[in-house]
Amino acid sequence: MNAIRRRFQPEQVRELVLIALIIGIIIFFGTQIENYFSPRTFTRISTSVAVVAIVAVGQTLVILTRNIDLSVGSIVGFTAYVVGTYLAANNDLPPALAVLAAVGIGAVMGAFNGMVVAYGRVPAIIVTLGTLAIYRTLLVEISGARSVLTSALPRWLVNLPPVNVFSIGAIDIRLLFAVAVLVVIVFQLIVTYSAWGRRLYAIGSNPDAARIAGFPAQRIVFTAFVLSGALAGLAGFVFLARFGNITVVAGQGIELQSVAAAVVGGVNINGGIGSPFGAFLGALLVDIIDNSLIRWLAISEFLRNALLGLLILLAVATDTVIMNRLRKLWSRHELQVATGQAPTEKGKGHRAV
């Protein structure tokens, strides 16, 4: 037991708690919905979570530094529209270039956010709330009320959503889902093992200490926003592939979905705690609940949103209770080690974190 305690921190166990919650929810809906345990359900949920999962990873990087990016929904819509329009006019553009363009446009928009937040020292919520409207209005202006039309897009793009990377038995792993998973893995490794990634946590936990310690805090915050924008751009490309017809309202509301996914996934809104993998699990949890509720015959359309909110609250509350218990366990142990005492009634007073 002690070895386990030394090996893991409560924050690392948190992901296991989320996975347990997800399994619990799946088992519950399995008893309620006919044919729920089928490869089809996996395909439905995995394809539907891809866009938000990619955005949530970028959002996590920003939130870790004690900032927030509310402009991601507009960036998704803007890149989907611009890249779509260009592809519709130039059907022979190489796919790799199209993806690169989407990521690039997103990165530029993120860089603007990052510049104003990091170097202009304007609160991120104000800046990105502003760019949320500015990017959307820019889209309305350049669109001239024309939509991107599925029939004008190159065939490879329209036929992208059903493409399988590989199958495990009857379970298909779709390309767009694989892209999202790859993004999660890459950024999970970056925040865990790279110096840049560790500094994200340092800055979010204590910005003043990080600055005094000599971290290039501004540059790191700036980079986090650039990456958040770039990932939103990538998500914009996925959005374009999935829906084909793109109007000026594309991607509206994704900013709050991504914040919700991150928070449900254990990313602390005050920075310093959380991980891309956690945000992915958060996005998955919300999406499973949402997609299951619309298939649950017992629930009317009008109750669904309320129930979705209730289930998310329940999940987060359960998670919080379990995490608090775990932290108490850990701190009691640390207290033991520090003072060499057995846990006594007196020790209880010091447990709170």
Add this chain to the structure above:
Amino acid sequence: MFKQSLKGLSLLLIFSVLLAACAPAVAPAPQAAAPEAAATEAPAEAPAAEGEGVPMVLMPKFLGILVFDQAYQGALEAHNEIGNPAQLQFLGPTPENSVAGQIEILTNATTQGVKAIMISNNAGDQIAPAAKAAREAGMTVVTWDSPIPSAEGEQVFVAQVDFDETGTVMADMARSILGEDGGKFAVLSASPDAANQNAWIAALQRVLEQPEYANLELLEIVYGNDQSEDSYNQALALVDKYPDMELIMAPTTVGIAAAAKAMQDEGLCDQVKVSGLGLPAEMLEFTLNGCAPEFALWSFVDLGYLAYHVAYKLATGELQGVEGETFEAGRMGSYTIEKDPTREAGLRVLMGPFTVYDASNVEAAAQ
């Protein structure tokens, strides 16, 4: 830790409040239009007599949507034909700010000397007080595409089609796609509180009660909130829920396109067809490959043209806005103001009819 979570939650709450509160202030659309409107202020001081020119505003639900721009083309055509020397402005809110933005534009127009406004209302009855204030200030208020439900503050609603006819057209398309033996279908609508969609679905349900439509069974009505993502997921959920469903009827342009793309992506087009109200350009691909063999729509260019004629004639006093009045609307011919049978109160001018699109005519219309 618990305290921190609470802090996080309250922060989230604050975000949403801020989002709701700040967005109108940031959206530049109404402000950007202000200088143009100010320029027309001087001549508008005088009452709008014939030949003086009537400054007019055409307001869509929000900017950036093709059909509303088509309506503006139609209104502009009428504007030039009639030779109104004043300005016709196309003013609308940005998408994320539709409801508050519409009310703001209407209120501003009242103070800026605009003499007639044509509104595709997206704000329900919330816009009624501003519309009444505009009426009291002597402005002509006409709605098109989507009316003010209570009709308060509105003189006439220019209806695209008879809402009851929409029900018949949808039922007929369902019968034509499902064949003689009929079958089961579901409706994928916009949001649960969209006034026109709800009226059309109610009309569809009434039509289905007639004996000749007895073999059509409506399984469920679901809502995609006019978002691609929600509509796409809802369409697939319908397929999963009802294995014997053969048709999804979507009386919304966003819903029908998203549902058709979902069926195409999952290879379900042979099993489940899609129909409803759609834009030829957006539906071209799906109509030609058989995913959405038939759908219907009216001309938004004509709707804008007719709305302009009604608003101009009311503003110049050529029309009084009472039941039974008949007038000539340029190239579109003769129309009559009548009581609106789809609402408790209010008058309407009915345009009609529907065009039903299939593989034979969709390509020409998509250009």
